[in-house]
Amino acid sequence: xxxxxxxxxxAAAVASAAFxxxxxxxxxxxMNAYAPDAxxxxxxxxxxxxxxxVFFVRHxxxxxxxxxxxxxxxxDGEVERPLSLSLAELKRLPRATAxxxxxxxxxxxxxxxxxxxxxxxxYGAVGNARWTGVRVRDLLAKAGLKAGAKHLHTAGADxxxxxxxxxxxxxxxxxxxEDGIVAYEMNGExxxxxxxxxxxxxxxxxxxxxxxxxxxxxxxxxxxxxxxYMDVGxxxxxxxxxxxxxxxxxxxxxxxxxxxxxxxxxxPRRARAGSPVTVRGFAFSGAPDVARVELTDDGGATWxxxxxxxxxxxxxxxxxxxxxxAKSSGRATLxxxxxxxxxxxxxxxxxxxxxxxxxxGWHSVDVEVTA
Amino acid sequence: xxxxxxAVLLAFGLAFxxxxxxxxxxxxxxxxxxxxxxxxxADQACLNCHSSDVARQQKLTEKQWTATVTKMIxxxxxxxxxxxxxLIRYLAxxxxxxxxxxxxxxxxxxxxxx
Numbered sequence: 001x002x003x004x005x006x007x008x009x010x011a012a013a014v015a016s017a018a019f020x021x022x023x024x025x026x027x028x029x030x031m032n033a034y035a036p037d038a039x040x041x042x043x044x045x046x047x048x049x050x051x052x053x054v055f056f057v058r059h060x061x062x063x064x065x066x067x068x069x070x071x072x073x074x075x076d077g078e079v080e081r082p083l084s085l086s087l088a089e090l091k092r093l094p095r096a097t098a099x100x101x102x103x104x105x106x107x108x109x110x111x112x113x114x115x116x117x118x119x120x121x122x123y124g125a126v127g128n129a130r131w132t133g134v135r136v137r138d139l140l141a142k143a144g145l146k147a148g149a150k151h152l153h154t155a156g157a158d159x160x161x162x163x164x165x166x167x168x169x170x171x172x173x174x175x176x177x178e179d180g181i182v183a184y185e186m187n188g189e190x191x192x193x194x195x196x197x198x199x200x201x202x203x204x205x206x207x208x209x210x211x212x213x214x215x216x217x218x219x220x221x222x223x224x225x226x227x228x229y230m231d232v233g234x235x236x237x238x239x240x241x242x243x244x245x246x247x248x249x250x251x252x253x254x255x256x257x258x259x260x261x262x263x264x265x266x267x268p269r270r271a272r273a274g275s276p277v278t279v280r281g282f283a284f285s286g287a288p289d290v291a292r293v294e295l296t297d298d299g300g301a302t303w304x305x306x307x308x309x310x311x312x313x314x315x316x317x318x319x320x321x322x323x324x325x326a327k328s329s330g331r332a333t334l335x336x337x338x339x340x341x342x343x344x345x346x347x348x349x350x351x352x353x354x355x356x357x358x359x360x361g362w363h364s365v366d367v368e369v370t371a
Numbered sequence: 372x373x374x375x376x377x378a379v380l381l382a383f384g385l386a387f388x389x390x391x392x393x394x395x396x397x398x399x400x401x402x403x404x405x406x407x408x409x410x411x412x413a414d415q416a417c418l419n420c421h422s423s424d425v426a427r428q429q430k431l432t433e434k435q436w437t438a439t440v441t442k443m444i445x446x447x448x449x450x451x452x453x454x455x456x457x458l459i460r461y462l463a464x465x466x467x468x469x470x471x472x473x474x475x476x477x478x479x480x481x482x483x484x485x
Contacts, residue, residue: 029475033398033422038478053480057397061420115430115468117439161420162447194481 026054031119035059036194039107039124042265046280048311048319049099049187050127057194058104058125058208060167063158065193066214073182073199077153077219080144087198090134090184093142097132098181098204100315101284105207105234105255108350108359114244116356123263123363128282128317130187131202136180140220149220152176154201157214170225171203171210175256179204179315182215204315205286207255207358209234230254236357243352257286260346261360262293262320262338270368271332276325279365281306285340288314293338295322300335300348300362326369335362394479402427402476409461416440416448416458426466428473433463 024043031037038057040050068087075083107125109118119125136152151170160166171180181202184191191197196213203210209229224230235252237245262283271277283290289312294303309319326332337346350361404410404423417426431439436459444450450458 026480027394028397028478028480030397030400030424030478031428031475032425033401033476035421036397037425038397039475051480053482057481110428117429117431117435119425120428120430120473164420164446192481 026051028054028057029124031121032059035061035063037119039121040127042123042263045124045127045263045265045282046319048128048309048316050129052129052187052189052192052195055102055127055129055186055195056104056125058119059158059194061158061160061164063156063214065197066157066216068198071157071198071216073215074217075139075143075219076217077221078146078149079140079220080146081142083139083143087184090182090199093134094138095132096135096138096181097130098179098202098315099128099130099313100202100204101126101128101258101317102202102208102211103258103284105209105357106355108361109356111359111361112243112350112352112356114352116354118356125208126263126284128284130185131181131183132185132188133181133183133199133202136182136201136218137177139182139218140177145220148222149173151221151224152180153217153219153221153225154210154212154215155217155219156196156212157216165228167212167229168225168227169210169212169229170221171206171254171256173220175203175206176201182218205257205288207234207258209255233355234357235355237353240351240353245352246354255357258284259350259358259360260285260287260290260338260340260344262290262336262346263363264334264336264365267334267365268367270370271324271326273326273329273369273371276323277367279306279322279324279334279336280320281336281363282317282319283336283338284315284317285338285342285344286315287340287342287344289341290318291339291341291343293318293320293322293336295324296335296337297324297326297332299333303337306336326367329369329371332367332369333364334367335364337362394477397478397481398422400476400478405465407461407465409457409464412450412454412458413461416443416450419449420447424473424475426462427470429462429466430468430470431463431466432468433459436462436466 028038073085104125107121110120152173153170183202184199201212237247264281266280293306306320306322350359
């Protein structure tokens with residue numbers, strides 16, 4: 001180890017002594033060197049806004065971010081006046097901001113049994129950010145949206161390799177008009193290239209597959225988009241069966257709303273019986289609000305409420321904290337579960353599905369308790 | 372980029388949880404496929420489009436690997452017809468249901484730059 005590294009370890013030790021726990025190192029976990037995929041370690045998901053530099057990264061293939069000086073956003077399809085906007089022109093339109101969760105549809109895939117092919121995300125393909133740009137409804141109003149369009153087709157500037165199908169998508173126009181934003185800023189900074197610069201679609205409450213990066217086209221149409229990433233990928237069974245059950249495409253529907261979920265981001269590994277410790281985490285849902293988060297130390301027989309953080313926006317995550325006092329020594333297991341504003345409760349076991357989407361089982365941590 | 376250097380960085384990152392200045396950047400550590408019959412086919416078939424990471428983290432049955440390889444050939448993976456079985460056997464033997472060998476490379480936070 002270098003001298004500099006030793007000094008840094010020393011500084012971390014000082015921080016540890018001051019705050020009780022080691023200061024987490026800023027880092028990502030590489031799930032794919034190329035096309036770049038990386039998840040955020042849980043100990044960095046303890047703030048209301050997830051910093052851009054540690055925000056999880058997901059690509060289908062190696063994309064070249066468009067040059068923001070020559071990039072255009074095309075709005076065509078069922079509109080009276082098709083548009084082709086430069087970034088400067090986009091930025092002159094009324095600004096809108098949403099603070100909300102972006103979660104990869106496949107976050108937690110590694111936790112399903114039996115195993116499912118795909119990136120083996122665990123807990124950290126998720127983050128909460130402040131997205132700023134232009135409302136989809138303002139863009140489509142400017143273009144003169146025609147009656148009869150039901151689906152918003154979206155495309156990005158990334159081209160697939162070989163014979164890989166293009167990542168062309170659509171979502172219900174109603175959702176896009178209600179909540180959608182074409183975002184060019186992330187947490188007050190220009191949207192980073194790895195997150196879709198110059199602009200990406202933001203669909204609060206819906207899984208990341210709808211959040212088209214390097215956005216190049218918005219096109220309202222009467223019918224949904226076709227192709228692999230609509231007809232095969234990103235579909236969820238209408239009536240999930242036993243684990244291992246494979247369904248045909250027509251027995252499934254596109255993944256949309258996130259499932260209610262709470263994750264423990266910070267807990268001590270050790271505690272003393274009778275001495276309280278703090279456990280922290282975050283919770284979110286496809287519903288606009290989280291109603292409560294509860295923890296259990298007896299496998300779900302009894303639950304006690306966590307304290308929800310004050311920072312709060314529709315479809316954002318809610319930080320929570322919980323003071324826990326172990327009664328006796330030995331290994332204790334804490335589980336967390338969330339309930340959203342629609343009354344959906346996080347289940348003990350996530351529902352297995354053949355593509356491994358939207359894992360949301362109870363998250364647990366083990367704590368060694370000494371007398 | 373040297374694979375040997377990558378392996379050293381990988382070992383360092385995992386063993387010591389090195390501070391950020393010592394961590395590799397995303398995409399700079401390329402871990403090779405493990406040696407064995409079929410590695411050469413895997414190198415040729417898989418690594419044009421993605422790193423070995425995403426294959427090495429799987430825990431798939433031979434049936435699942437057959438479906439995956441067939442899908443990837445359809446998408447342009449270069450596999451000679453007479454080497455397809457060798458590739459499937461290699462992937463199933465190394466990255467089957469009991470595979471617990473994958474550890475993500477710990478990488479630096481990502482600086483925003485164009």
